[in-house]
Amino acid sequence: MHQQVAHQRPHPRPVAGRRTGVVGNLAAVKLLFSAVGLVPQERVAKVVEASVTWSYTTVLNLVFLAVAVAVVLVVRFLRTGGPAMLKMMGGPPAHAGSDG
Numbered sequence: 001m002h003q004q005v006a007h008q009r010p011h012p013r014p015v016a017g018r019r020t021g022v023v024g025n026l027a028a029v030k031l032l033f034s035a036v037g038l039v040p041q042e043r044v045a046k047v048v049e050a051s052v053t054w055s056y057t058t059v060l061n062l063v064f065l066a067v068a069v070a071v072v073l074v075v076r077f078l079r080t081g082g083p084a085m086l087k088m089m090g091g092p093p094a095h096a097g098s099d100g
Contacts, residue, residue: 033039
C-alpha cells in the first residue's frame with residue numbers, strides 16, 4: 001500500500017571542505033586567466049586618502065531629511081488629535097491657585 005520513507009537530512013559538508021573548494025576554484029581561474037594572457041603585467045594603482053567632503057548633494061540630503069521629519073511629525077500631530085488638544089488648551093486655566 002503506502003510506503004513510508006524516513007526523512008533524512010543531507011550530511012552537511014565540513015566548513016573546511018567548502019573553503020578548500022573555493023580556494024581551489026580561485027586558483028584554477030587565476031591559472032586559466034594567466035594562460036590566456038588576461039592578467040596585466042603592470043598594475044597602475046593610485047592610493048587616495050579618503051576624506052569626508054561637503055557638497056551640494058550633502059546639503060540637499062540634509063534639507064530633504066529635515067523636510068521628511070517635519071512632514072512625519074505634522075501628520076502624526078494631525079492624526080492623534082493635536083488641533084483639538086490645542087483648542088482645549090487655548091483658554092485660561094479653570095482654577096488659578098498659588099503654589100505655596
